[in-house]
Each structure stands twice: as structure tokens, then as C-alpha cells.
Amino acid sequence: MSTTVRAAAKINLHLGVGAPREDGFHPLDTVYQAISLYDDVTVSTASSTPSSTASSTPNSTVSSTVAEDSLSVSGSSYVDVAGVPTDATNIALRALDEARCGGAHLVEIAKQIPVAGGMAGGSADAAAALLAHDRLHDLRQPDDVLLAQAARLGSDVPFSLVGGTARGRGRGEVVEPIVDHGTWWWVVVPAAVGLSTPEVYRHFDRLHPDAPAQPAEPTELLAALARGEPVRLARALHNDLQEAAVDLRPELGDLIDRGEAGGALRGMVSGSGPTCVFLCDSQEGSAEVLAALSASYDVVLSAVGPVAGAHVVDMHQVGTGLR
Ligand code: ATP
Numbered sequence: 001m002s003t004t005v006r007a008a009a010k011i012n013l014h015l016g017v018g019a020p021r022e023d024g025f026h027p028l029d030t031v032y033q034a035i036s037l038y039d040d041v042t043v044s045t046a047s048s049t050p051s052s053t054a055s056s057t058p059n060s061t062v063s064s065t066v067a068e069d070s071l072s073v074s075g076s077s078y079v080d081v082a083g084v085p086t087d088a089t090n091i092a093l094r095a096l097d098e099a100r101c102g103g104a105h106l107v108e109i110a111k112q113i114p115v116a117g118g119m120a121g122g123s124a125d126a127a128a129a130l131l132a133h134d135r136l137h138d139l140r141q142p143d144d145v146l147l148a149q150a151a152r153l154g155s156d157v158p159f160s161l162v163g164g165t166a167r168g169r170g171r172g173e174v175v176e177p178i179v180d181h182g183t184w185w186w187v188v189v190p191a192a193v194g195l196s197t198p199e200v201y202r203h204f205d206r207l208h209p210d211a212p213a214q215p216a217e218p219t220e221l222l223a224a225l226a227r228g229e230p231v232r233l234a235r236a237l238h239n240d241l242q243e244a245a246v247d248l249r250p251e252l253g254d255l256i257d258r259g260e261a262g263g264a265l266r267g268m269v270s271g272s273g274p275t276c277v278f279l280c281d282s283q284e285g286s287a288e289v290l291a292a293l294s295a296s297y298d299v300v301l302s303a304v305g306p307v308a309g310a311h312v313v314d315m316h317q318v319g320t321g322l323r
Pocket of ligand 1: 084085089090109114115116117118119120121122123125156194195197271272273
């Protein structure tokens with residue numbers, strides 16, 4: 001038996017960051033959006049043959065066996081699969097440990113989401129593994145149980161389950177869907193080398209020793225989303241981590257300038273970076289921005305948001321041919 005779940009990349013339309021709390025976490029007020037770059041996670045019971053339904057074009061695969069579980073990772077050509085651990089530290093295996101109802105599993109991850117790119121690829125894999133495990137064993141746990149498991153795994157994992165456009169508070173794990181009447185066209189430029197999220201937060205602390213306890217609220221952004229107005233949304237996009245990410249990777253400033261000169265309404269760093277995303281006024285506009293940036297950058301992608309949270313795309317009963 002195997003189940004394949006697809007989970008989307010996230011971007012942060014608003015990322016307000018406050019001063020670190022006593023537990024070391026930064027309080028966040030963020031607006032997430034799920035966009036159409038996906039990881040597919042297939043979870044099989046270890047006695048069955050893994051499925052071969054992964055949809056992205058693999059560039060390479062690494063695999064290992066940990067205790068009883070085993071994991072393999074493949075990815076699109078721009079995805080640094082070597083940066084993804086295949087031991088028990090892989091967050092998809094940690095998700096199975098969190099959810100486990102017994103027995104060993106095989107996990108195959110097919111990645112389109114850049115690794116260490118500020119797009120919550122690991123969180124997407126964790127959410128997908130949780131849901132795949134639930135459906136594989138026909139547990140049908142209530143949403144609040146899955147969301148609680150997700151929150152224990154990481155701040156962005158609950159949003160990866162929920163998808164769409166949502167506000168996140170606390171560490172980002174307290175997720176509430178919000179009204180979004182837009183279809184938003186994005187151009188996405190991943191970097192060849194990722195950035196460590198903790199490193200970006202440490203740099204934010206150095207740059208802002210006087211950060212307020214309460215993070216900035218997304219009031220104007222919520223209005224722009226509710227009205228579906230691209231120019232207004234472009235003005236309201238906000239990322240408190242952008243300065244730190246650009247300070248660590250100065251070339252990102254140049255990339256943002258080029259995208260805006262190429263026709264984007266606004267460019268910004270996605271989350272902790274280094275991926276940059278560009279809001280465009282339409283699908284045609286995004287094609288123009290993509291063409292403009294492709295003259296200087298090897299990997300330029302287009303995506304639309306909001307899209308669904310983690311969802312089953314395939315269930316396969318090995319040996320019977322039944323689906
Ligand atoms: P964040 O959610 O912290 O912003 P990110 O999107 O910047 O994360 P991820 O792709 O989630 O970055 O990877 C962060 C690190 O997590 C990687 O460098 C890798 O070592 C580790 N990791 C563990 N499991 C996975 C996974 N399934 N996919 C990608 N990275 C993973």
C-alpha cells in the first residue's frame with residue numbers, strides 16, 4: 001500500500017518579527033500564501049514496493065535506511081537534493097515518528113521546492129508525510145489532531161497542511177485562514193546555495209537589538225487581499241527578515257532591482273531567503289518578468305497562488321492494481 005501527498009511551497013506576504021521571547025523563539029505575525037511549487041511525498045508500508053508516481057523531473061536520488069524506515073529524495077534539476085538529510089533527522093521521518101501507528105515505512109520525496117530556500121520545503125514534506133501516514137492507515141484523524149502533530153514538528157508545518165492564504169501567529173504555528181479574493185501571479189528565483197534560517201534570525205537580532213516585543217501587524221495587506229488588488233498588495237508586502245537576508249547575500253538586492261526593472265510590481269525575499277519572489281500584475285505580466293530575469297539568471301520559475309494545502313494525489317494498493 002502506498003499513498004502520495006502533494007504539499008506546496010509557502011511565501012510570506014507579510015513577515016512581522018518581534019524581539020526573541022524567553023524560550024528563544026521570535027514572535028511572528030505573518031501572512032502565508034501557498035504557491036504552485038510542490039513536493040510529492042509517497043509513504044508506503046515497508047512490505048510493499050514503493051510507488052513510482054513522483055511527478056517532478058528527478059536530477060538525482062539519494063537514499064538510506066534508518067532503523068526500520070527508509071527514505072529517498074529526488075528533485076527537479078535546480079533542487080540541491082544533497083542538502084536534504086536521509087537519516088532520522090529528515091523532517092518527513094520525524095513526522096512519521098510523531099504519527100506512527102506501528103510498522104516500518106518507505107518514504108520517497110520528489111522535490112520542486114528549493115532546499116533551505118525560505119519556502120518551507122521541509123515543512124511541506126512533514127505535512128505531506130503526516131497526511132500520507134494518516135490516509136495510508138485509514139486513521140482519518142480530525143484536523144485538530146493533525147494540526148497539533150504538525151505544530152510539534154515545526155512552526156510552518158500547520159500552514160503546509162492548511163494552505164491557501166492564512167495568518168500565522170505565535171511562532172507562526174497558530175494558523176487562521178483569511179479572506180483572499182485575488183489570483184496572484186508570482187515569478188520565483190531560487191538561489192544555488194541555501195541560507196540557514198537560524199543564521200538569518202541571528203543576523204536580524206544583531207541588526208535590531210531594539211526590536212519591539214509585538215511584531216508588526218498586516219492591516220493594509222489584509223485589505224489588499226480582500227479586495228484582490230495587485231498594486232495595493234504590492235505596496236503592502238512586508239518582510240522584516242529581508243534586510244538581514246540581503247545583508248548576508250548582497251546579490252539579492254541586485255536581483256530584486258532587476259525584477260522590478262523587468263516589470264514586477266514588487267520583488268521581495270521569501271521568508272528567510274535566499275529565494276526571491278516577484279508579484280506581477282497578471283499571467284502575461286509574469287511571462288514578461290520571467291523572460292526579463294531569464295536573461296541573467298539560470299533558474300526562473302513562475303507560480304500562482306493561493307493553492308491548496310497538503311492533499312492526496314495517489315493511493316495505490318500494491319499487487320492488486322487497485323487504485
Ligand atoms: P524554513 O521553514 O526554516 O524557512 P527553508 O524553507 O528555508 O526552511 P528547508 O528546505 O525546509 O528550508 O530546509 C531547511 C533544512 O532542513 C535543510 O537545510 C535540511 O538540512 C533540513 N531538512 C530536513 N528535512 C528536510 C526535507 N524533507 N527537505 C528539505 N530539507 C530538510
